Amino acid sequence: MEILENVSLKSFNTFGIDVKAAFFCEIQSIEDLEELKNTDFYTKEKLILGGGSNILLTKDFDGLVIHANLKGIKKEETTATGQIVSAMAGENWHDFVLWTLKENLGGIENLSFIPGNCGTASMQNIGAYGVEIKDTFYKLEAYNLETGAIKIFSKKDCQFGYRESIFKKEEKGNFLITKLYLELKSEGNHELKTSYGAISEEIGNLGKETNIHSVSEAVINIRKRKLPNPKEIGNSGSFFKNPVISGSKLDLVKKEFPEIVNYPLNGNQFKIAAGWLIEKAGWKGYRKGNAGVHKNQALVLVNYGDALGADIEKLSKEIRESIFRTFDIELETEVNII
Numbered sequence: 001m002e003i004l005e006n007v008s009l010k011s012f013n014t015f016g017i018d019v020k021a022a023f024f025c026e027i028q029s030i031e032d033l034e035e036l037k038n039t040d041f042y043t044k045e046k047l048i049l050g051g052g053s054n055i056l057l058t059k060d061f062d063g064l065v066i067h068a069n070l071k072g073i074k075k076e077e078t079t080a081t082g083q084i085v086s087a088m089a090g091e092n093w094h095d096f097v098l099w100t101l102k103e104n105l106g107g108i109e110n111l112s113f114i115p116g117n118c119g120t121a122s123m124q125n126i127g128a129y130g131v132e133i134k135d136t137f138y139k140l141e142a143y144n145l146e147t148g149a150i151k152i153f154s155k156k157d158c159q160f161g162y163r164e165s166i167f168k169k170e171e172k173g174n175f176l177i178t179k180l181y182l183e184l185k186s187e188g189n190h191e192l193k194t195s196y197g198a199i200s201e202e203i204g205n206l207g208k209e210t211n212i213h214s215v216s217e218a219v220i221n222i223r224k225r226k227l228p229n230p231k232e233i234g235n236s237g238s239f240f241k242n243p244v245i246s247g248s249k250l251d252l253v254k255k256e257f258p259e260i261v262n263y264p265l266n267g268n269q270f271k272i273a274a275g276w277l278i279e280k281a282g283w284k285g286y287r288k289g290n291a292g293v294h295k296n297q298a299l300v301l302v303n304y305g306d307a308l309g310a311d312i313e314k315l316s317k318e319i320r321e322s323i324f325r326t327f328d329i330e331l332e333t334e335v336n337i338i
Helices: 030-037 093-102 118-124 199-206 212-226 247-256 274-280 309-327
Strands: 003-008 020-027 046-049 061-068 073-078 082-088 137-144 150-153 175-185 234-238 244-246 262-264 269-272 291-293 300-303
Touching (some): 093 118, 093 212, 199 212, 269 274, 300 309
Parallel strands (some): 020 061
Antiparallel strands (some): 137 150, 137 175, 234 300, 244 269, 262 269
16 A cells, blocks of 8 residues: 655546545455554545536645545345345446346346445435435445444435435435445346336337346436536536425415426425526536536536536536526535545
């Protein structure tokens, strides 16, 4: 393990923001973490970076950046309907999904082509096309940054919510997720979810049988059409959460915007399509300098070149203020702003 100084983080975040870390190290094992803990650098303010896919860096970090690059995927115990599998936090999420498909294990095919690593995926409770991490979650292991102990977190312990977990709330900054365990289904037990979005239509266009492999292929095709590739244009996927409002609030908004896109939830709550709100307010395709809103997906803010994190953050605030003025609805960011 080597500790570097004054390191650019441009290649460690999918927005491609060029800020610097005063100190930087890459962790490839628990032993590396234990070695790091015994150095003077460990007393500094710490920032954990995985795939850098859900973060907006707005300034240099005057502390220690720990790049979690632990690797390894394996089958654990067999269950009555499938298999427990594990992935270390530094494994690329999409590569992990492809591995499960190769093993003919189902459950996360709808989460294909989501950028980032497995550690961040569990912290964020990523979701797409009717599926979230919590649906197949079994447990995870995390390193207590203060004590150096490994703690096991159950699904209940993680307190999963809509793009939320305990690691973004009470335990924010206290743990480094090291290993994720999922419970997946074997052939004959697959539970396909194709009603969300245009998955069924896309499978029909492919002319293929509906199974976990064609669902994955359909999701990949849809995402490629709708979302910019971070390798080609800096972005962090969906920047905002879909807001949830009451039925009475929805009725008020419908008086002026009867076509508002919404999805009923439990308890007279409704999820509103944030992308629709942003597009309706005229932001889709907007650009100022190198910061902008993607032309095909209003939920995605992009870095066209050398935008500063502060430029992206300023744009996000302007959009939030605009949505509140227009619809009296507050948007929350899905991306973590540092």
